Amino acid sequence: MNTTALPTALAEIVDDFQAVTEPERLQLLLEFSRELPELPERLKDHPELMEQVVECQSPLFLTIETELSDGGADSVRLFFKAPPEAPTTRGFAGVLHEGLDGLSAAEILAVPDDMPELLGLTRAITPLRMRGMTAMLGRIKRKVAALPQQP
Structure with missing residues (x-):
């Protein structure tokens, strides 16, 4: 599958998923679930700052922030909260x-x-979970589109 339209880091992840068998893809998703960073202290005790992605079967919350990068342009920071007992949801968030x-x-x-379909998980996980993954990406994109535009 063509990954040239993807940002470099995401294209490399998709390539990693496509390079292994279906059972190995689930293991790779589990690795991403374990690598999902903890929330920063400023968000841990403030659930009102996070938005739930209700399409996910497991409770998943996300928020985005912008920060000025070294080059002077805004970069988007993503923060996710998902329970450890929801490895599929956490994996995709990762x-x-x-x-x-x-x-x-x-x-x-x-x-x-x-x-999400490029990860090759459509036969390995349920359609409902795939919809949750697509909804997570869609929610991020809607939140990013709503950010104030830089001049």
Whole structure:
């Protein structure tokens, strides 16, 4: 599958998933679930600052922030909260975090909406979970699109 439209880090993740067998893809998703960073202290005790992605079967919350990068442009920071007992949801949050965190708004908005399908998990996990993954990406893109535009 063609990953040239994806940001570099996300394209590398998709390539990793496509390079292994279906059972190994589930293991890779589990690795991403274990690597999902903890929330920073300023968000841990403030659930009102996070938005629930209700399409996910497990409770998943996310928020985005912008920060000025070294080059002077805004970069988007992603923060996720998902329970450890929801490894599929946490895994996909981990994929999105590793693949999109720190990119510009334009780079995130350019990610194809069907990117979750590129991971090759459509036969390994339920359609409902795939919809949750797609909804997570869609929610990030909507939140990024709503950010104030830089001059």
